[in-house]
Amino acid sequence: DIQMTQSPTSLAASVGESVTITCLASEDIYGSLVWYQQKPGKSPQLLIYGATILEDGIPSRFSGSGSDTQYSLKINSLQPEDFASYYCQNGLSTPYTFGAGTKLELK
Amino acid sequence: EVKLVESGGGLVQPGRSLKLSCAASGFNFNDYWMGWVRQAPGKGLEWIGEINKDSSTINYTPSLKDKFTISRDNAQNTLYLQMSKLGSEDTAIYYCARATGIPFDYWGQGVMVTVSS
Numbered sequence: 001d002i003q004m005t006q007s008p009t010s011l012a013a014s015v016g017e018s019v020t021i022t023c024l025a026s027e028d029i030y031g032s033l034v035w036y037q038q039k040p041g042k043s044p045q046l047l048i049y050g051a052t053i054l055e056d057g058i059p060s061r062f063s064g065s066g067s068d069t070q071y072s073l074k075i076n077s078l079q080p081e082d083f084a085s086y087y088c089q090n091g092l093s094t095p096y097t098f099g100a101g102t103k104l105e106l107k
Numbered sequence: 108e109v110k111l112v113e114s115g116g117g118l119v120q121p122g123r124s125l126k127l128s129c130a131a132s133g134f135n136f137n138d139y140w141m142g143w144v145r146q147a148p149g150k151g152l153e154w155i156g157e158i159n160k161d162s163s164t165i166n167y168t169p170s171l172k173d174k175f176t177i178s179r180d181n182a183q184n185t186l187y188l189q190m191s192k193l194g195s196e197d198t199a200i201y202y203c204a205r206a207t208g209i210p211f212d213y214w215g216q217g218v219m220v221t222v223s224s
Binding site for chain 2: 034036038044045046049087089091098100101
């Protein structure tokens with residue numbers, strides 16, 4: 001199985017700041033990387049797929065980058081609604097494993 | 108509007124079985140792979156498995172392959188998850204989701220399964 005290691009586990013930031021979350025795959029996943037956002041008590045929401053492609057309706061302050069084994073999710077100019085948990089997912093091969101998540105909290 | 112509604116959860120004793128359902132609407136169910144993901148209380152997401160459009164391909168995470176069975180009824184627009192030999196480690200919220208290629212683009216609200224005596 002491909003292991004996905006996310007960092008940091010938690011992150012505190014202020015409204016207006018920019019943050020970056022990283023995801024390291026245990027092997028090359030050739031850009032098959034997905035990011036989700038999950039707010040407390042809610043279902044996950046698809047943000048980015050194919051490492052860089054923004055899902056329809058997702059604000060442009062979210063962006064994804066990376067290749068091979070290393071990927072990043074950047075959120076520019078944090079808004080109050082962005083404080084949530086974020087998960088990466090291996091999209092190359094089954095099982096489509098998730099990272100352990102990053103909780104983004106308000107400083 | 109795409110809607111996925113899970114049902115069938117609740118309290119179940121260790122060692123027993125339970126079958127979850129996911130009723131789909133607002134899209135052509137026959138055209139999509141579907142999957143299940145679970146989340147233990149306070150923990151992260153765990154991919155359970157997926158099923159293709161005509162049920163000819165079903166993939167599972169290896170640790171759950173002998174306990175869980177995914178199926179679908181395209182005539183009823185319904186996805187199922189049959190769970191057996193349940194243990195406390197299976198206590199979680201179970202989500203069904205629609206797959207568009209690899210990512211899940213729509214998720215249900217989830218259903219809670221609690222395994223306890």
